[in-house]
Amino acid sequence: MSHYSLANLVRHGLTGHRGWKPAWRDPAPQAGYDAIIVGGGGHGLASAYYLAKNHGLNNIAVLEKGWLGGGNTGRNTTIVRSNYLLDANAHFYEHGMKLWEGLSRDLNFNVMFSQRGVINLAHSKGQLETFRRRGNAMRLNGIDAELLDRDAVATLVPGMDVSANSRFPVEGGLLQPRGGTARHDAVAWGYARAADRRGVDIIQNCEVTGIRRDQSGVTGVETSRGFIASKRIGLAVAGHSTQLAAMAGLRLPIESHVLQAMVSEPVKPVLDTVVTFGAAHLYVSQSDKGELVMGGDIDGYNSFAQRGNLPVIEHVAACLLALFPQFSRLRILRTWGGIMDMTMDGSPIIGTTPVPGLFLNGGWCYGGFKATPASGWVFAHTMATGQPHALNADLNLNRFHQGRVLDEKGAGPYPWLH
Amino acid sequence: MLLIPCPHCGPRAQTEFSYGGDANVARPPAPEDADGGTWVDYLYLRDNAKGGHDELWQHIFGCRRWLRVGRDVVSHEITSCTELAESGA
Structure with missing residues (x-):
């Protein structure tokens, strides 16, 4: 089994990449x-x-x-x-x-780890204070955390509606800069x-x-x-x-409960961080392929079916549009469910x-x-x-x-x- | 969408209901005599069956009654739905 390196890529390239072996055995x-x-x-x-x-x-x-x-x-x-x-x-x-x-x-092996930051949005002074407490606890534990005011959130996520007229006006947020996504x-x-x-x-x-x-x-x-x-x-x-x-x-x-996730059709880069919206429950990021990757709450009743139900999908989509009205014309490409061990x-x-x-x-x-x-x-x-x-x-x-x-x-x- | 056959209101969409969990969890009959293990069983341990499941739902946007629903948690088929107060549980 070859080490993955530029030298080996070139070496295998000279023989038309026919020499690669399976990445693991099948014993x-x-x-x-x-x-x-x-x-x-x-x-x-x-x-x-x-x-x-x-x-x-x-x-x-x-x-x-x-x-x-x-x-x-x-x-x-x-x-x-x-950010715990x-x-x-x-x-x-x-x-x-x-x-x-x-x-x-x-x-x-490239796991495509991308430290694009994870932002938790706050929608009231009280919520921002609980974020300040969590951020301070994180920093005392040696974890990076930055409390953001509304302008800082607007600068980091320029596409998001942070105006006072939005459905859930944004008061600020808590950013973990080292957070992100991986493949x-x-x-x-x-x-x-x-x-x-x-x-x-x-x-x-x-x-x-x-x-x-x-x-x-x-x-x-x-x-x-x-x-x-x-x-x-x-x-x-x-x-x-x-x-x-x-x-x-x-x-x-x-x-055991079912948790759904979904992706939109792929678009050009519009979101270069992870936004989580805990007030109504949405988390969204954009994959390298361009799809918006979204999730929300579990469906809320015991399930071993690896498929979910429409009310949660509708709720997640509604949350997305409350924050990003310009995504209203995007279509949902796929939805799926996974079975979670939910502990007590x-x-x-x-x-x-x-x-x-x-x-x-x-x-x-x-x-x-x-x-x-x-x-x-x-x-x-x-x-x-x-x-x-x-x-x-x-x-x-x-x-x-x-x-x-x-x-x-x-x-x-x-x-x-x- | 689950269609829950409420005995008072007829078949209604799941969004009218609030989930109340496993219906077979029983509080210790003599709480003052129950030991720690009994409380752990009651509070935390669940059968979490993969198949038939008796569970509680409250019809919060209807009659507001607590119902005992039998549902298959793999196929989502609902096999029974009765008034909790009349189910003897």
Whole structure:
């Protein structure tokens, strides 16, 4: 497998680019592994990569029911940020942000990370004050944050209606300049290729149908391609964490909900940052192809259908037009849905479980994509050592039993409100 | 769009309703005697079934009654809808 470099590009160019090999192998499952990760999305692949790179394990398999990155890794709106209020979330996501900043070089794969900034809009003095508080908390945690007044927002987003006559007049905003977007598929592919080069077996079309355990802990997984033994199993299957955990007899503080996203037809560059509109809930950016990429709230009721419903699409479109009336003639090109693990406190669950040898990485709510590198980093540490990393100690499943929930919004145990 | 057959108002669009979550979550019958694990079960743990799901909806833009709806969370087919107060739950 060739290193991706200018020299190799030229070398392969001389032979008409017929010499490139597949970016990862397609191995048959072995009888057993030192560690098995269920779920071949960004989180599972990143976990396998860091298990191999940081912890020296390379007898690892990633089992994927469908194809790589075919779940939520390929269904999100690609936003990367670390603008959190609570310390545990702030430190975890900021570690991720630092990994994002060197990710393309580390993986030798261009994940097209673009630090175009993420702006949260405020529409009242009170909201701006809560942003000031969050911005100060971020800066105390070493994260970049800038409070913007209305003129500064208007300068950064010249196409947006910030006039006093708009439906929700803009009072100001909170900017994280290092936030931005990345190419979601490339993240899965980059981690897959980098993990494969370190010897990780990536096995697609291999559905886990059961988890075997004895008194000492887990012993392996039943799959559509036979039994595979391992005393260390990590679940990275957000959307279906409940179903996989139930195979080991665990009940989780999670409900599955559908979150939709959509893109407009492609247009020339009009928006060079990420705008989030929390008052009515819209986040929008422009992809490199020119499509406006948008999302909003979850549909709001339990769902395992990877498709959503029109009221949310209409709401997102209405929010977009409230901010950018000039987009009224754009057409929606595609909409789709992904199934979210919505947790009871709105924060992810990543760490150990009561079943020895079984580890859980899920509960990502809306926030999974940006967490991919940090999630893989700390999950690999947890699986390798049997103990949570300092960065995910507060994200462990047992926080619900110990009364240490991490509820950023203070919404309470109502997953559809997070 | 879900079409919820309200027993008082007839079939109405989902946008008239507010969601209330899993209908089978029961508050501990003797709260003063319930231990921590019982409260964790009640507050946080959910079956989150992939298939039939009993759930609560309030018809906020109609009769304002709380309803108990049986719905398949994969196909979205609604199999039952009854007045919560009469369902015995």
